[in-house]
Amino acid sequence: MAIRLFITGGTFDKTYDEISGRLHFEDTHAHEMLRLGRCRLDVAVRTLMMIDSLEMTDDDRRSILESCRSAAEERILITHGTDTMVETGRVLGQAALPRTIVLTGAMVPYAFGSSDGLFNLGSALSFVQVLPHGVYIAMNGHCFSWDNVAKNRAAGIFETVR
Amino acid sequence: MAIRLFITGGTFDKTYDEISGRLHFEDTHAHEMLRLGRCRLDVAVRTLMMIDSLEMTDDDRRSILESCRSAAEERILITHGTDTMVETGRVLGQAALPRTIVLTGAMVPYAFGSSDGLFNLGSALSFVQVLPHGVYIAMNGHCFSWDNVAKNRAAGIFETVR
Amino acid sequence: MAIRLFITGGTFDKTYDEISGRLHFEDTHAHEMLRLGRCRLDVAVRTLMMIDSLEMTDDDRRSILESCRSAAEERILITHGTDTMVETGRVLGQAALPRTIVLTGAMVPYAFGSSDGLFNLGSALSFVQVLPHGVYIAMNGHCFSWDNVAKNRAAGIFETVR
Amino acid sequence: MAIRLFITGGTFDKTYDEISGRLHFEDTHAHEMLRLGRCRLDVAVRTLMMIDSLEMTDDDRRSILESCRSAAEERILITHGTDTMVETGRVLGQAALPRTIVLTGAMVPYAFGSSDGLFNLGSALSFVQVLPHGVYIAMNGHCFSWDNVAKNRAAGIFETVR
Numbered sequence: 199m200a201i202r203l204f205i206t207g208g209t210f211d212k213t214y215d216e217i218s219g220r221l222h223f224e225d226t227h228a229h230e231m232l233r234l235g236r237c238r239l240d241v242a243v244r245t246l247m248m249i250d251s252l253e254m255t256d257d258d259r260r261s262i263l264e265s266c267r268s269a270a271e272e273r274i275l276i277t278h279g280t281d282t283m284v285e286t287g288r289v290l291g292q293a294a295l296p297r298t299i300v301l302t303g304a305m306v307p308y309a310f311g312s313s314d315g316l317f318n319l320g321s322a323l324s325f326v327q328v329l330p331h332g333v334y335i336a337m338n339g340h341c342f343s344w345d346n347v348a349k350n351r352a353a354g355i356f357e358t359v360r
Numbered sequence: 361m362a363i364r365l366f367i368t369g370g371t372f373d374k375t376y377d378e379i380s381g382r383l384h385f386e387d388t389h390a391h392e393m394l395r396l397g398r399c400r401l402d403v404a405v406r407t408l409m410m411i412d413s414l415e416m417t418d419d420d421r422r423s424i425l426e427s428c429r430s431a432a433e434e435r436i437l438i439t440h441g442t443d444t445m446v447e448t449g450r451v452l453g454q455a456a457l458p459r460t461i462v463l464t465g466a467m468v469p470y471a472f473g474s475s476d477g478l479f480n481l482g483s484a485l486s487f488v489q490v491l492p493h494g495v496y497i498a499m500n501g502h503c504f505s506w507d508n509v510a511k512n513r514a515a516g517i518f519e520t521v522r
Numbered sequence: 523m524a525i526r527l528f529i530t531g532g533t534f535d536k537t538y539d540e541i542s543g544r545l546h547f548e549d550t551h552a553h554e555m556l557r558l559g560r561c562r563l564d565v566a567v568r569t570l571m572m573i574d575s576l577e578m579t580d581d582d583r584r585s586i587l588e589s590c591r592s593a594a595e596e597r598i599l600i601t602h603g604t605d606t607m608v609e610t611g612r613v614l615g616q617a618a619l620p621r622t623i624v625l626t627g628a629m630v631p632y633a634f635g636s637s638d639g640l641f642n643l644g645s646a647l648s649f650v651q652v653l654p655h656g657v658y659i660a661m662n663g664h665c666f667s668w669d670n671v672a673k674n675r676a677a678g679i680f681e682t683v684r
Numbered sequence: 685m686a687i688r689l690f691i692t693g694g695t696f697d698k699t700y701d702e703i704s705g706r707l708h709f710e711d712t713h714a715h716e717m718l719r720l721g722r723c724r725l726d727v728a729v730r731t732l733m734m735i736d737s738l739e740m741t742d743d744d745r746r747s748i749l750e751s752c753r754s755a756a757e758e759r760i761l762i763t764h765g766t767d768t769m770v771e772t773g774r775v776l777g778q779a780a781l782p783r784t785i786v787l788t789g790a791m792v793p794y795a796f797g798s799s800d801g802l803f804n805l806g807s808a809l810s811f812v813q814v815l816p817h818g819v820y821i822a823m824n825g826h827c828f829s830w831d832n833v834a835k836n837r838a839a840g841i842f843e844t845v846r
């Protein structure tokens with residue numbers, strides 16, 4: 199079963215710039231993480247953008263949607279910043295593509311020892327294999343439907359809204 | 361949705377004994393791993409045994425089966441050494457309990473920086489939530505039915521047999 | 523031999539705030555690092571401040587100098603942001619206290635998997651034990667006298683100036 | 685100042701063999717550790733052997749001694765298993781070479797998240813730069829003269845004997 203993994207950036211892929219002393223983006227950590235998980239699934243990785251999701255525009259979201267629409271794979275995983283993951287999920291969900299699309303991310307960058315990224319990646323890759331067509335957000339063990347989830351920013355968690 | 365997590369030991373939980381210079385077992389790393397994954401599922405952990413799966417006896421397997429049979433939860437995850445995970449899966453599978461049971465483990469101890477354990481734990485927790493009743497082995501992204509899986513020891517991977 | 527370890531913050535101790543998505547300061551990692559190094563030296567830790575060294579004022583530096591002057595220990599290690607470590611070294615060096623004072627830090631926060639912090643801490647603790655009275659900067663294996671060192675910010679390294 | 689780093693194996697460099705499930709030796713981690721520490725010293729690494737120090741023979745020790753005697757560098761660091769580090773130190777110490785030789789190692793393999801290896805490497809590289817000719821053991825912050833140190837195996841620490 200072929201799985202497409204689209205990278206968009208977010209906390210998941212932030213890394214530390216030794217010169218500026220700030221968090222920034224270089225290449226995705228997805229390949230290293232799949233290797234660490236000894237993942238034996240057929241996953242094809244493509245980086246669509248590498249941005250903080252607070253800076254993601256409507257155009258960016260349309261671009262992600264088009265990438266999903268034209269993908270050869272029926273099963274698509276997207277790494278995404280947590281701050282606007284729900285908004286992107288809505289754009290994808292309303293398009294009702296004949297695909298299983300799962301968005302995931304991390305509360306702490308993978309480059310930190312304390313990251314939840316590897317756990318979330320393993321979790322999301324399972325959900326994308328078995329769930330029916332639809333758009334989902336997989337974070338911290340849970341899987342939410344795109345139309346019943348919100349990020350509680352004060353607590354730093356995702357939860358259902360109904 | 362309540363999930364029961366039974367610990368039996370295996371590579372997953374091996375740690376380094378500074379005094380003897382050998383790998384051995386202390387407490388399970390499962391709690392620390394769930395915390396690292398910021399897992400928000402309702403997971404109840406119980407350690408059944410803490411052994412290398414090469415040393416697991418028929419009695420041990422019967423004891424695991426009885427723990428599954430008498431568990432209050434319908435969804436059960438078991439951490440297990442990879443060497444005889446398939447044998448334990450067969451004992452559980454033939455019992456055909458009205459439960460979803462997933463076995464997982466690791467090729468490299470969690471205490472090592474290069475472990476696949478956190479990825480597998482995230483993956484297995486997803487499968488156990490969504491799969492129908494049955495017994496499964498979740499390793500390295502894949503989920504196998506108990507009656508169609510073998511460990512290829514030379515390659516250190518799990519694969520289907522049919 | 524008693525060693526005093528003064529904490530002032532800097533990259534060394536920056537950590538990731540999951541709620542804001544920014545690097546910030548919580549408690550020092552020094553205790554955890556000494557434990558990880560199984561350090562058996564007699565080290566007494568005290569946090570003087572917890573700030574980015576770009577924000578360190580003349581008053582802060584006078585306060586660090588007074589803490590060194592009044593310390594009971596002859597051997598003092600100071601963790602410090604790399605950006606103005608040399609300035610603080612100059613204030614301490616010009617005071618010519620009858621003490622061995624070593625400043626160290628990290629190019630990458632200890633909380634990152636790729637940090638040089640533990641290496642630098644081990645290195646600095648050795649230099650502070652054996653060097654004569656004076657003020658030194660220990661970074662990335664080297665030990666510089668306070669009056670012959672500069673940070674090359676473009677390259678992210680410390681080097682001699684003469 | 686040129687430093688020679690001789691690798692002999694020991695806990696320091698043990699890694700996990702996924703196929704056999706045992707600790708074994710592959711290549712040294714020294715290069716990776718020097719890179720992680722962003723070490724800017726002039727260190728030339730050479731692997732002399734890659735063995736558990738319990739299996740080190742008199743011939744092995746003579747071979748290490750000859751490597752030290754014929755080294756171009758005056759300052760030599762040796763990574764070594766902790767169990768017989770003191771014995772090798774004695775062989776080197778009695779030869780009274782006109783060199784500064786420091787032996788170091790780790791209580792926990794570097795490949796483990798909880799290793800003291802990086803701390804010890806940073807520490808030993810400092811001692812080897814500044815100490816006078818002689819043979820020393822640098823472990824866990826301390827530096828011992830070869831003729832006044834023993835490993836307390838029950839406690840897993842090094843201590844003076846006089």
